[in-house]
């Protein structure tokens with residue numbers, strides 16, 4: 001907590017540690033209000049200077065330097081301890097006491113459902129003991145856990161169990177040893193009365209690894225999918241990356257109170273239960289996919305994050321961008337790469353693009369921070385993954401894997417930088433990748449302006465590209481691969497023939513598909529023998545995280561949507577058509593003129609829906625309307641109500657014009673087979689539920705929607721029906737919501753969905769609904785999932801409610817954020833997101849949003865998490 005301007009950390013100030021920790025022995029005597037931590041470190045001097053250890057909110061009991069009490073010589077302040085040590089090599093033994101029961105920030109050692117659990121990334125270890133809490137200090141950990149046996153059946157920490165036994169007074173102990181050197185952010189301890197599910201995995205080199213998932217006893221039936229996902233992850237990492245697991249045991253623990261998705265602690269991953277627990281009645285396809293992806297993500301960190309870690313937190317994207325890229329590829333290989341790519345692009349555009357255009361915009365390698373927790377962002381993760389994908393696109397799978405191998409050869413067991421990663425990629429392939437640096441240090445989404453010039457006499461087509469960054473005086477051009485093709489006016493692919501001069505920068509991947517290598521701010525690519533009226537297919541596969549500008553006609557978009565060989569481009573073309581339609585309607589509504597739906601939109605939508613050869617999942621994604629947030633992004637000033645109105649109008653138009661087809665598709669996709677998490681069923685449900693959402697607009701299909709709800713077939717279908725009922729105020733929606741609650745009141749994750757459903761429904765009483773839910777007995781500010789499902793969803797997705805003209809939406813959220821800041825600063829800071837975009841609204845709303853931010857910032861005791869975001873977005 002801070003009153004004066006807090007300390008800012010800069011990348012340029014990086015200095016290696018003056019001391020190393022060769023090994024550390026930790027002993028925990030667990031007790032809810034007084035846990036005693038004994039920390040013995042074998043230390044060694046590496047450079048001149050006093051010993052400075054990080055430590056926060058610790059009760060210091062004793063400090064022994066080689067057995068001698070030196071507590072009196074220690075200078076203690078709120079961030080740590082300083083001690084002048086003359087020795088080169090010494091043992092420092094520090095005893096502290098902490099109160100896990102009162103730890104509502106969920107960082108360090110805390111309690112969740114009467115169990116003990118730790119969260120140390122980024123800087124939580126300093127809330128457990130005094131330490132060199134920085135990722136470049138690697139040490140070998142041994143951990144002894146002592147606790148009451150009846151309340152803590154399992155005592156877990158990193159590595160292998162080397163000893164355990166009973167003690168007096170009903171206590172017992174366990175000793176864990178982790179042979180791999182690690183930074184303290186990867187430390188973990190868990191204790192409590194959990195239940196476990198066991199399995200094994202045999203590695204490619206024939207070792208048997210024990211797999212254990214720990215959950216609360218009531219959840220024991222919901223672990224199967226997580227275990228399957230873990231085994232698939234282990235196998236995939238062996239097959240695709242040649243990476244094998246390196247301990248005898250791998251454990252996952254699911255907890256209900258967790259600030260993030262999950263954490264890759266060495267050998268003992270701790271998960272938000274949302275990313276472990278599933279059964280068809282309680283979890284949707286999206287949940288199943290999320291579990292598989294997050295289990296993969298955390299498992300993949302064992303190599304990209306743990307074996308090779310970050311030198312400092314400015315390098316976070318080194319492990320996160322790379323590991324997100326890996327989990328994206330994993331999901332793509334498990335399900336459909338085309339569908340996964342579109343899902344990821346949609347997420348990037350709806351969440352990361354706005355972040356990059358707002359006051360918190362930062363490069364994937366930030367240059368400074370006040371609170372590191374604020375930099376676990378869409379930019380570092382998702383844009384970071386896009387940048388890793390650029391290497392993959394440029395080098396190909398084989399070249400990329402060569403780079404990965406060299407990276408591990410050089411850096412296994414080290415804490416390194418994004419530069420080291422780039423060097424490995426470049427050296428393994430004998431290429432120069434220095435220009436990639438510009439992606440790491442510049443913020444903002446690049447604009448890519450493309451124009452064409454066709455010479456009918458020579459039949460040459462010139463494609464001119466110009467790249468730029470918004471608000472950047474000192475722009476450095478980036479290395480951009482642009483996936484490219486040409487369609488003739490019938491939609492047939494054109495054989496690509498770059499001119500001699502262009503050939504050096506055009507890499508042909510097939511006769512009809514190329515990658516244009518853009519390295520300059522302005523650059524042209526010329527093709528020969530191009531038929532008249534050829535249509536360029538640009539940025540295939542979304543080959544770079546940019547905003548593409550090109551003057552397609554509606555007819556050209558319709559052609560691309562129907563015919564391009566690249567599924568991303570087909571999707572994108574249709575989305576652009578739909579977006580244009582919404583925008584035209586917005587303009588018409590704003591100037592009170594009439595506007596009719598263009599016929600080509602209906603025609604292409606009809607033909608896509610009729611195309612039986614296309615994956616139904618792709619059809620569904622192509623015919624889903626662009627998200628409201630993404631539409632808002634297109635405007636300097638966002639007119640929330642009109643955009644919502646235009647969006648609803650287009651939905652109703654597509655519903656009306658294609659009613660018969662939606663019905664056919666719906667009935668074609670209905671499937672009574674038992675739920676399975678597989679590609680075909682997921683795709684079928686996706687298309688069926690899209691059809692249902694359109695049919696739900698029309699009152700004559702109310703019974704169909706109700707029927708799907710009542711069938712209670714699986715959560716994907718139940719939720720789709722319920723969502724549609726709420727959106728269109730189905731006469732039975734209140735009753736359905738009530739029955740849903742009664743059925744699932746004991747299942748936290750389903751009740752989160754119940755809160756979300758209501759918080760996201762946009763209508764005139766959205767605010768009152770949300771306010772009433774704040775008073776519900778199941779609402780609590782201390783559970784991050786619950787906070788996200790109600791307040792996070794309301795402020796991010798309920799645009800109509802949050803941006804109410806009278807400011808009551810802002811006021812309610814501001815009050816909750818202030819209360820939450822006193823309990824859990826990390827989550828409070830995250831909830832500020834929607835407020836930071838105040839510049840995008842009309843003057844009256846701007847003023848109200850700024851007032852809310854100011855009020856939050858002025859709170860006595862404001863956390864540095866909230867301070868950083870509120871102050872930067874007001875500046």
Ligand code: PHE
Pocket residue numbers: 119121122259260261262263264297298320376
């Ligand atoms: N490192 C975690 C991941 O990406 C995220 C995380 C960060 C979890 C900080 C907790 C705290 O998998």
Ligand code: ZN
Pocket residue numbers: 297301319320323
């Ligand atoms: Zn991660």
